[in-house]
Amino acid sequence: MPDTTDVGAGTAAGTVSLLQRFPVKSMLGERHTALDIDARGVVGDRLWAVRTPKGKYGAGKSTPRFASTRDLRLFSSRYDGEVPCIAFPGGERWRGDDPGVHEALSKALRKDVTLAAEENVPLLDAGPGIVHLVTTASLAHARALLPDSVIDVRRFRPNILLDTAEATGPVEDAWVGRTLAVGEARFEVVERTERCVMVNHDREGLPYDGRILKTFRQSSGMCFGIYAKVIRPGGIRTGDRAVLLD
Secondary structure (H helix, E strand, O other): OOOOOOHHHOEEEEEEEEEEEOOEOOOEOEEEOEEEEEOOEEOOOOOEEEEOOOOOEEEOOOOOOEEEOHHHHHOEEEEEOOEEEEEOOOOOEEEOOOOOHHHHHHHHHOOOOEEEEOOOOOOOOOOOOEEEEEEHHHHHHHHHHOOOOOOOHHHOOOOEEEEOOOOOOOHHHHHOOOEEEEOOEEEEEEEEEEOOHHHHOOEOOEOOOOHHHHHHHHHHOOEEEEEEEEEEOEEEEOOOEEEEOO
8 A cells, every 4th residue: 555645744752663553452462564444443453451340441441431440451352354362461362252251351350251242332542533643753752751751652552653854742632623644544642641650550561660650740741642523444564654634
């Protein structure tokens, strides 16, 4: 799939350096060289979650939709076709279509849950049609604010990481309200991403660090990265250019 972004039609914003999707909400996910974007967002992203008997879904925070289940960060998920496959922290592996997966998850999480696909309750944090973007400039800015912390993109779980070359500071904050073209897809940048305590927690070898969210609260109103709403579906590949069209 060729890069169909027309740099001449706008202002260059960066280059796609990382693409990710997370089959099961709040678990570790998959890195890809290409992703498809549809009206819901990244195809397959956070399409599954663990569900409590009260109908809430496991996440890193408690809200009317979600129940705090922070141990999910220790699990990982990937797709085999359309079926999520889950690796447990103890080494067990379960397919999402195995009838025993519900009991196994309940035992590992020490609470009664089932694995369920999205139905009436949207599983994306910002709702349907939204993708999450972060830039290398924002990561560098966070490292400057927290020189003794391990600031890694894995803490923030974006769908798209844009390499913004020599740009400095949280450049994407200024994109809110603008149209962003990435590969074949087009987005409206709708808001900055408000962070929760999950950015502090250990995952994938990263240490716990309570300074991170505290620093974001002081420096940026707890925001880091942006949410963008899909206005034209299409494919995105690593190496594609991102362009601000207005």
